[in-house]
Amino acid sequence: MKLIIKFFPEITIKSRQVRKRFIAQLKGNLKKVLSAVDPQARVNGNWDSLEVNLGPDPALQQRCIERLRNTPGISHCFEVHEYPLGTIDELIELCVANVGDQLRGKTFAVRCKRVGTHPFSSQDVAIKVGSALNTRCGAAGVSLKDPEVEVHVEIRDQKIYLIQARHEGMGGFPLGTMEPVLSLLSGGFDSTVASYQMLQRGLLPHFVFFNLGGRAHELGVRQVAHYLWERYATSHRLRFVSVPFEGVVAEILQNVENSQMGVVLKRMMLRAADRVAYRLGIDALVTGEAIAQVASQTLPNLSVIDKVAERLVIRPLITTSKLDIIDVARRIGTLEFSSSMPEYCGVISVSPAIRTTVARVEAAEAGFNFELLSQAVENAAYSECSELGEMMEGGSPVEIVEQALTGQIVIDIRHPDEQELRPLQLDGVEVQSIPFYTLNSRFAELDPSRAYLLYCEKGVMSQLHAQYLLDEGHGNVRVLRPGGSSKR
Numbered sequence: 001m002k003l004i005i006k007f008f009p010e011i012t013i014k015s016r017q018v019r020k021r022f023i024a025q026l027k028g029n030l031k032k033v034l035s036a037v038d039p040q041a042r043v044n045g046n047w048d049s050l051e052v053n054l055g056p057d058p059a060l061q062q063r064c065i066e067r068l069r070n071t072p073g074i075s076h077c078f079e080v081h082e083y084p085l086g087t088i089d090e091l092i093e094l095c096v097a098n099v100g101d102q103l104r105g106k107t108f109a110v111r112c113k114r115v116g117t118h119p120f121s122s123q124d125v126a127i128k129v130g131s132a133l134n135t136r137c138g139a140a141g142v143s144l145k146d147p148e149v150e151v152h153v154e155i156r157d158q159k160i161y162l163i164q165a166r167h168e169g170m171g172g173f174p175l176g177t178m179e180p181v182l183s184l185l186s187g188g189f190d191s192t193v194a195s196y197q198m199l200q201r202g203l204l205p206h207f208v209f210f211n212l213g214g215r216a217h218e219l220g221v222r223q224v225a226h227y228l229w230e231r232y233a234t235s236h237r238l239r240f241v242s243v244p245f246e247g248v249v250a251e252i253l254q255n256v257e258n259s260q261m262g263v264v265l266k267r268m269m270l271r272a273a274d275r276v277a278y279r280l281g282i283d284a285l286v287t288g289e290a291i292a293q294v295a296s297q298t299l300p301n302l303s304v305i306d307k308v309a310e311r312l313v314i315r316p317l318i319t320t321s322k323l324d325i326i327d328v329a330r331r332i333g334t335l336e337f338s339s340s341m342p343e344y345c346g347v348i349s350v351s352p353a354i355r356t357t358v359a360r361v362e363a364a365e366a367g368f369n370f371e372l373l374s375q376a377v378e379n380a381a382y383s384e385c386s387e388l389g390e391m392m393e394g395g396s397p398v399e400i401v402e403q404a405l406t407g408q409i410v411i412d413i414r415h416p417d418e419q420e421l422r423p424l425q426l427d428g429v430e431v432q433s434i435p436f437y438t439l440n441s442r443f444a445e446l447d448p449s450r451a452y453l454l455y456c457e458k459g460v461m462s463q464l465h466a467q468y469l470l471d472e473g474h475g476n477v478r479v480l481r482p483g484g485s486s487k488r
């Protein structure tokens, strides 16, 4: 299969040098992402578009297309058939053979794009091919304005591309063309969507999470971070830093005046994030705050919070409504994660300060033992997003088995698209489909007397979910990983 990759329009209006750099980055990213799925995948091309050639396996082709749709920098891509350029009559025959059947009883238009030197214009091609298709394929007529079917023909020098299907990409800039950022990820709707927006704009988000006292919260946030990396950023390494913040929270609860607690907690987070960013060589922090989303997210409060950060603090959602944020979360696949994220913030003031001042907050922080903040930063755990399924400290170990036994139920937690592409069939074993994003809510409805094995492609999501369910008290859960068992 051949695909033509069209760049996000903003890339094409850059200066020659910048455009070349962006395209080279996208090409490198695609090579990494696609070859991990299909070793036969090849990426070529440069200035106008990239060309991707895939091997013959339809399941791998579909997975590669999914990857292309989720790789920053791509506006859309066309699945094409390629032919050498001959005469216009030969082109007409190719079009009849390729799309003739789709035109019966329908209105249509031929759209032609031409690059190179030829004795005809794209308009000539559209008119000649259009009138031939109209008379030969039983079409309901040509409609240039509002056709039911569009026939796309691209002529590039001595090649013809007939477009079979179009797939929309996520737009934006290729990852790695911009500087990295450190995203404060709580796993809620806002910080997750804010992180996605960074990814889409080509800014590589590493994640910092402040654990306010909940293992379940950390497991939930790990799942989201791993999901964002796996879906949108496997071309790069993303770091996940978990900072134990229980001590800081306890200190705030004991020694900070009630109305200032929320602002002080955010200042502690920014101070800690600033130090983590320094260690990682990152120049900007990202949060999911939006103005007035909660009473304390006011400009005066945000500006007092910002005073403690040496780095630029980016708030991409600052004027976005909650409904729009939730719409994005649904589209990018993080809605279910965020809606089931446990709330673990004990620092909620009874009547939080709406318009605080530096003087008031500094007075409130006067009794705070900053040694605890330094300890939290020193004790931070640094991981790669690709390894987030690894065992977390504490809790019961998750058992991993290679084979399902009769009587056990295998839960396929993969995304429904993936399940459809590669159905899981196990002889004599019951398989249920519960996609990972509904598992937490649906698990409680299952028969507690049965034994369950969670299955996913790589064994990472299943590991995280099994750990979460074990922690919730469901001792009847294990992970099924054909070809690799151990206790973690």
Ligand SMILES: Nc1ncnc2c1ncn2[C@@H]1O[C@H](COP(=O)(O)OP(=O)(O)OP(=O)(O)O)[C@@H](O)[C@H]1O
Binding pocket: 183, 184, 185, 186, 187, 188, 189, 190, 191, 192, 208, 209, 210, 211, 212, 269, 286, 287, 288, 289, 290, 293
């Ligand atoms: N535990 C945490 N770890 C990392 N960052 C956090 C944490 N809690 C809050 N933040 C950061 O602070 C921002 C504001 O948090 P807050 O809880 O006030 O608002 P929110 O709108 O509920 O955010 P979210 O939906 O992202 O949880 C978050 O968007 C996130 O960037």
